[in-house]
Amino acid sequence: MQIYLAGYNIDAEVIAELTKGETRSDVTPETLSAAYARISRDPRPVDELRKIARQEVEKARKSNSNIIFKMGHHSVAEHAVFNFDLIGVSRLALEEVEKFRLCSYTEKSQRYQKLEGNFIVPSEIKNAGFEQPFLALVSKQNAFYQKMVENGIEPEDARYITSLSTTGQLGMTINARNLEYLVRRFASSHLEEVRAIGEKMYALAAKVAPSIILFTAANDFDQNTYQEVRQYFRGKWERKRRTGQEVELVDVSAGADIKLVAALLHSSSEISYRNCLRTVKAMSKKEREKAVRAACQKMEFYDAVLREFEHINLTYDVVMSSGCFAQMKRHRMATITSQLYEPELGATLPPKIAKDAGLKKDFLEIISDTNVLFNEVKKGNALVAQYVLTSAHRKRSLMTLNARELYHISRLREDPHAQWDIQNISAKMSAAAKKTIPLAMLLIGGKDSYADLYEKIFGAKPKILPPKE
Numbered sequence: 001m002q003i004y005l006a007g008y009n010i011d012a013e014v015i016a017e018l019t020k021g022e023t024r025s026d027v028t029p030e031t032l033s034a035a036y037a038r039i040s041r042d043p044r045p046v047d048e049l050r051k052i053a054r055q056e057v058e059k060a061r062k063s064n065s066n067i068i069f070k071m072g073h074h075s076v077a078e079h080a081v082f083n084f085d086l087i088g089v090s091r092l093a094l095e096e097v098e099k100f101r102l103c104s105y106t107e108k109s110q111r112y113q114k115l116e117g118n119f120i121v122p123s124e125i126k127n128a129g130f131e132q133p134f135l136a137l138v139s140k141q142n143a144f145y146q147k148m149v150e151n152g153i154e155p156e157d158a159r160y161i162t163s164l165s166t167t168g169q170l171g172m173t174i175n176a177r178n179l180e181y182l183v184r185r186f187a188s189s190h191l192e193e194v195r196a197i198g199e200k201m202y203a204l205a206a207k208v209a210p211s212i213i214l215f216t217a218a219n220d221f222d223q224n225t226y227q228e229v230r231q232y233f234r235g236k237w238e239r240k241r242r243t244g245q246e247v248e249l250v251d252v253s254a255g256a257d258i259k260l261v262a263a264l265l266h267s268s269s270e271i272s273y274r275n276c277l278r279t280v281k282a283m284s285k286k287e288r289e290k291a292v293r294a295a296c297q298k299m300e301f302y303d304a305v306l307r308e309f310e311h312i313n314l315t316y317d318v319v320m321s322s323g324c325f326a327q328m329k330r331h332r333m334a335t336i337t338s339q340l341y342e343p344e345l346g347a348t349l350p351p352k353i354a355k356d357a358g359l360k361k362d363f364l365e366i367i368s369d370t371n372v373l374f375n376e377v378k379k380g381n382a383l384v385a386q387y388v389l390t391s392a393h394r395k396r397s398l399m400t401l402n403a404r405e406l407y408h409i410s411r412l413r414e415d416p417h418a419q420w421d422i423q424n425i426s427a428k429m430s431a432a433a434k435k436t437i438p439l440a441m442l443l444i445g446g447k448d449s450y451a452d453l454y455e456k457i458f459g460a461k462p463k464i465l466p467p468k469e
Contacts, residue, residue: 004047007032009083009173025057029080030209033176034060037076061211077176077212082205084172086197090120091322092164092386093193097172100182101332104173110391111156111419114149117142119165123192124384130377134388137373138163141390144366148359156419157350160323160392161366164341176212179205184215188222190383244317244396247428249436251315251400257439260403261288263308264295289439293457296443300462301411301450305443309404312440316399316429321348323391324421331409334401340386343371347392348421367392403440406433414446 007029019027031053038049053060064076086097098105119142125134141161148158174182179201186198202216253259261283262276269276280288295306320328322341329336347367353359370388377385401409406429412418413426423446434441445453454462 002045002047006047006050009081012083026054028057028209029082029176030064030211031057031060032079033076033212034063036079037063064211065214074177074180077180078178080176080209080212082174082176082179082208084174084201084204086170086172088118088120088167089170089197090122090165090193090387091168091326091391093191093197094168094170095325095329096186096189096191096194097170097182097197098329100174100178102175102178105330106171107326108169110159110168114155115142115145115159115162115166117146118167119163120167120193120387122165122384122387124381125377125387128377128380128384130373133373133376134165137369137388138165140369141366144362147362148353151359153350153352153359157352160321160348160350160353161363161390163370163387164322164389164391165387176205176209180213180215183213184217184219185222187216187218190223244319246319247425247432248317249314249429249432250317251313252433252436253312253314256312256403256437257288260309260312260440261291263311264291264306267308289442292439292442297458299443299454301447305404305407307404309407309440310402312403312437313400314403314406314433316401316432318397318399318425318429319345319394320397320425321392321394321421322389323348323419324425325395325397326391327413327419327422328397328399328425331401331405333405334399334409336397336399338397339395340382341389341393341395343374343389343393345394345396347390348394349392351420363392366390403433403437406430406441407444410444411447411450415448416446418446 015027031050035046035049035053038053039046042049044052086094089097094107098107119138121131121134125131141163145158145162148161149155183198183202186194189195189198202213205213258277258280262273262280265271265276265280266273271279283291295308299305318328325338347364349360349363353363367390370390370393374385374388377388409426410430413422414430416423418426430441430444434444442457443450443453451461454460
């Protein structure tokens with residue numbers, strides 16, 4: 001057996017120091033893509049293929065372009081990885097950045113770090129003649145944020161009054177295939193800020209790896225599909241009530257508990273899934289419960305439930321604040337589609353602010369002022385009007401996820417260390433699921449409650465292994 005460390009991410013400034021400022025064509029992740037692309041048809045060992053690719057960079061680039069463009073094998077681009085620092089980007093634009101599933105993000109936390117009042121003034125706001133009222137409103141929001149912090153309100157609660165134009169920063173890791181997708185999607189965006197982000201990221205990556213980021217132009221599908229779907233539905237829904245429950249479980253896999261046990265049997269037997277279903281349906285309720293208990297008994301609080309739980313799907317209609325969505329969107333294995341933020345859905349008031357009559361009055365007054373300007377800007381551009389709204393404002397999202405992912409959300413977000421807003425939403429999601437499919441949700445709950453849940457079911461505390469020193 002031979003295993004080599006073929007490469008790893010290092011800081012761009014370190015690369016510059018190592019190359020002493022010289023332009024070297026072989027300092028590019030394209031050579032890894034080219035070498036790995038040859039594995040399937042070239043009999044030579046892969047470490048030798050990497051060496052050849054480094055020696056023949058232009059040939060490697062032509063090979064990459066040919067494989068991706070003519071043969072359609074975009075997967076080779078996934079071997080090239082980039083790290084980006086995004087600084088001074090609005091919270092609204094960061095939502096767009098973090099929509100891409102197969103990337104890694106670490107964002108400056110507004111829970112733990114005090115905001116400095118930095119924000120962008122979108123060019124669309126300026127061009128529409130709203131710059132002065134926008135500046136006045138955001139300054140008022142930020143001044144009240146500072147007042148709350150000075151009066152002992154923690155930043156994680158005070159931030160609920162700050163706008164989506166507030167800037168943040170992000171560390172991002174992305175492979176070339178997903179970067180190409182991001183650049184193309186952003187080129188079609190209806191927000192100038194988002195288009196600019198895509199252009200800058202592409203310009204930086206193209207200097208290093210021009211052969212693996214090819215399809216980057218705006219296209220009709222990304223630019224116009226949602227607008228045309230929206231146009232089709234116009235007039236068909238506007239008279240309907242827009243309110244509803246904060247969390248509503250609207251769909252669950254039919255016979256979910258039986259399907260789970262059948263999936264467990266399928267992995268443990270030599271019969272077809274159809275026969276597994278027949279067998280499980282003939283079992284008693286107690287027998288099915290014993291099967292699920294066997295699948296969970298060796299778990300510790302940090303373990304994920306078995307992959308068989310992924311065969312069960314749940315769909316939720318969730319109304320949540322921007323502050324909550326900022327965390328929920330990180331669960332990228334879920335399918336999340338959203339409407340725009342909408343003042344008619346109300347604003348989430350942090351409990352500590354709600355308890356202070358004076359702060360509550362001022363908070364709601366600023367929310368009211370925000371809604372007035374939002375409605376004015378919305379007349380010309382509903383998407384741009386989103387910049388005006390705050391972290392307290394809500395939008396409606398449709399979330400479809402499997403039971404295994406719901407367990408993960410519950411473990412992480414129902415724990416007392418989680419932020420109160422997402423704790424509340426996650427607890428409601430778990431409660432609705434447990435009521436509907438109790439067997440599959442046998443051990444769902446936050447990390448802090450795991451030991452008690454386990455003891456209630458199995459009659460003893462779980463064996464918690466200490467981490468390796």
